Amino acid sequence: xxxxxxxxxxYGMLLFILAVGLCVxxxxxxxxxxxxxxxAMAGGxxxxxxxxxxxxxxxxxxxxxxxxxAFLGLILERTLYRHLYDKTxxxxxxxxxxxxxxxxxxxxxxxxxxxxxxxLPSYLTGRLNFLGASIGVYRLFVIVICGLLALGLQLILTxxxxxxxxxxxxxxxxxxxxxxxxxxxxxxxxFAVGSGLAGLGGALGTGIISFDPTFPLKYxxxxxxxxxxxxxxxxxxxxxxxxxxxxxxxxxKYYVPAVxxxxxxxxxxxxxxxxxxxxxxxxxxx
Amino acid sequence: MTDQTISTKPSPEAIAARSVLLGxxxxxxxxxxxxxxxxxxxxxxxxxxxxxSEIAILGLLALSIDLVLGFAGIVTLGQGAxxxxxxxxxxxxxxxxxxxAPWSDPLLGLLISGGxxxxxxxxxxxxxxxGSDLTRLMVTLGVxxxxxxxxxxxxxxxxxxxxxxxxxxxxxxxxxxxxxxGKTAYVxxxxxxxxxxxxxxxxxxxxxxxxxxxxxxxxxRTRAIGMPVNGRLVLIYTIAAFYAGxxxxxxxxxxxxxxxxxxxxxxxxxxxxxxxxxGAGHLYGGxxxxxxxxxxxxxxxxxxxxxxxxxxxxxxxxxxxxxRGGIIGLLMKMRGRIMRNRGPSA
Numbered sequence: 151x152x153x154x155x156x157x158x159x160x161y162g163m164l165l166f167i168l169a170v171g172l173c174v175x176x177x178x179x180x181x182x183x184x185x186x187x188x189x190a191m192a193g194g195x196x197x198x199x200x201x202x203x204x205x206x207x208x209x210x211x212x213x214x215x216x217x218x219x220a221f222l223g224l225i226l227e228r229t230l231y232r233h234l235y236d237k238t239x240x241x242x243x244x245x246x247x248x249x250x251x252x253x254x255x256x257x258x259x260x261x262x263x264x265x266x267x268x269x270l271p272s273y274l275t276g277r278l279n280f281l282g283a284s285i286g287v288y289r290l291f292v293i294v295i296c297g298l299l300a301l302g303l304q305l306i307l308t309x310x311x312x313x314x315x316x317x318x319x320x321x322x323x324x325x326x327x328x329x330x331x332x333x334x335x336x337x338x339x340x341f342a343v344g345s346g347l348a349g350l351g352g353a354l355g356t357g358i359i360s361f362d363p364t365f366p367l368k369y370x371x372x373x374x375x376x377x378x379x380x381x382x383x384x385x386x387x388x389x390x391x392x393x394x395x396x397x398x399x400x401x402x403k404y405y406v407p408a409v410x411x412x413x414x415x416x417x418x419x420x421x422x423x424x425x426x427x428x429x430x431x432x433x434x435x436x
Numbered sequence: 437m438t439d440q441t442i443s444t445k446p447s448p449e450a451i452a453a454r455s456v457l458l459g460x461x462x463x464x465x466x467x468x469x470x471x472x473x474x475x476x477x478x479x480x481x482x483x484x485x486x487x488x489s490e491i492a493i494l495g496l497l498a499l500s501i502d503l504v505l506g507f508a509g510i511v512t513l514g515q516g517a518x519x520x521x522x523x524x525x526x527x528x529x530x531x532x533x534x535x536x537a538p539w540s541d542p543l544l545g546l547l548i549s550g551g552x553x554x555x556x557x558x559x560x561x562x563x564x565x566x567g568s569d570l571t572r573l574m575v576t577l578g579v580x581x582x583x584x585x586x587x588x589x590x591x592x593x594x595x596x597x598x599x600x601x602x603x604x605x606x607x608x609x610x611x612x613x614x615x616x617x618g619k620t621a622y623v624x625x626x627x628x629x630x631x632x633x634x635x636x637x638x639x640x641x642x643x644x645x646x647x648x649x650x651x652x653x654x655x656x657r658t659r660a661i662g663m664p665v666n667g668r669l670v671l672i673y674t675i676a677a678f679y680a681g682x683x684x685x686x687x688x689x690x691x692x693x694x695x696x697x698x699x700x701x702x703x704x705x706x707x708x709x710x711x712x713x714x715g716a717g718h719l720y721g722g723x724x725x726x727x728x729x730x731x732x733x734x735x736x737x738x739x740x741x742x743x744x745x746x747x748x749x750x751x752x753x754x755x756x757x758x759x760r761g762g763i764i765g766l767l768m769k770m771r772g773r774i775m776r777n778r779g780p781s782a
Binding site for chain 1: 513563569570582585586589701702743744746748760
């Protein structure tokens with residue numbers, strides 16, 4: 151029981167790192183980016199390539215995945231995404247689905263449709279016994295890293311100048327702009343960091359979830375659930391939502407596999423109807 | 437009191453409104469040409485009838501999305517749910533009907549498929565009344581996911597991921613059997629499409645259709661002038677679900693198969709893409725879009741079978757960035773330019 155709970159928390163932490171960038175960009179620019187999973191996939195496949203073909207150690211792959219995805223995000227934001235901020239939501243959805251399709255076909259072309267598995271270094275594969283529960287070292291590693299990242303993000307958001315500018319821009323972009331805050335470049339930076347975190351999440355995820363070209367579509371649903379339950383105005387909301395989702399998903403798959411994703415989707419729809427602004431959000435959604 | 441007799445004569449305003457509505461509803465020659473070509477294709481391409489039938493069905497699905505998106509402005513990613521429900525309903529009826537009237541009768545099957553889908557549409561329509569585009573997107577997607585999950589889990593009924601085998605609809609109207617070449621399939625699908633299209637055309641050109649456009653333009657103001665916004669949205673969403681259900685029923689009957697693939701996310705997404713390719717809000721957008729989509733899939737898919745998705749994505753990105761309003765939008769813009777050029781000289 152404790153083991154499953156632990157796995158669930160690790161999974162939820164991973165989901166948080168994958169989805170947090172999307173939450174912030176959605177709250178900031180009101181931009182529906184369904185292609186967020188493609189950045190995570192980029193990070194995951196970069197790790198797989200580096201480790202399998204170039205023999206790069208796993209720990210080095212993590213920052214590499216972050217930088218690669220962040221760079222990719224920055225380029226795409228500057229060249230393509232920025233043309234879409236003032237377009238309708240439908241256009242944004244279509245555009246990002248188009249990107250997802252392209253990314254999926256490219257990965258399929260380069261790596262084939264098979265699931266990719268990574269050989270984790272031996273110091274991350276064992277199991278520990280803690281209070282009678284058997285805990286995977288790798289899951290512990292994921293929890294520690296993601297926990298530190300979440301803490302770091304929260305500190306940046308609440309304690310730094312950039313953080314206050316970002317919060318101001320999320321709360322009311324127009325007024326923030328009027329106060330002389332450069333919302334456009336804040337957004338570019340946030341978008342890049344968000345994509346980078348997704349890439350890092352993808353790299354970390356190679357040890358827990360299997361990668362194949364349909365990844366962006368499969369996990370798009372999870373990201374959307376995190377957003378809908380957590381809201382887009384804080385970081386703690388998506389964080390709690392991710393943990394809940396991770397635990398619920400792992401518990402559900404373990405105890406009632408026949409029900410599958412049914413419970414999660416139903417909860418998502420219910421939350422959307424009862425609290426459109428998210429479970430943990432303050433104030434109504436804009 | 438004598439001068440207050442009720443006049444049976446319509447007021448001048450009513451006559452004007454009536455002529456406006458009738459003018460909107462007139463059939464133009466491009467429309468007639470479109471349907472004439474669709475009929476002519478039966479004789480011109482006798483080897484491609486199954487493909488043509490599939491195009492007609494996809495066109496019907498895209499048309500159902502046009503009703504909610506193009507006219508009422510509801511962004512949906514879940515029309516596949518109704519399509520799939522329709523497909524399974526018709527498939528199950530044809531399978532367990534054992535070729536006996538009336539249960540395996542195709543037309544009755546279509547009606548029931550549409551009805552079941554409409555019932556689901558009616559129930560879920562209340563979920564899309566509230567919220568922003570994003571909420572609607574996720575709710576419609578969530579409903580489709582739940583339906584997909586149900587289809588996958590109820591193996592005893594649906595055959596699970598293997599799909600529903602042994603779908604044997606009896607002959608259409610007791611005369612035309614479904615054949616391998618798709619002759620019956622195409623005529624049948626095209627006829628159903630045409631009938632439903634005419635009804636849809638009637639709906640959107642009516643005052644009810646106009647009120648939907650008003651809701652799409654600005655729901656708050658429409659409510660303020662006394663329009664029952666929610667009721668209208670529930671109604672059109674239910675009608676659109678009926679259309680999608682019939683499309684699903686058609687696909688199950690003509691291909692004699694139903695699979696969870698029909699409910700999957702990409703089904704809803706593809707249909708949405710077809711509509712956007714053609715241009716939403718004109719009724720013909722989905723039909724033209726489905727033709728182009730399917731033909732391109734055939735051509736590009738023959739060159740690089742797996743990677744057709746790449747070109748699809750590319751086209752989507754280009755479409756959003758450069759060609760707003762799809763093909764019909766492009767054509768209308770061109771026509772507008774020609775009219776303007778001709779205007780001053782005449």
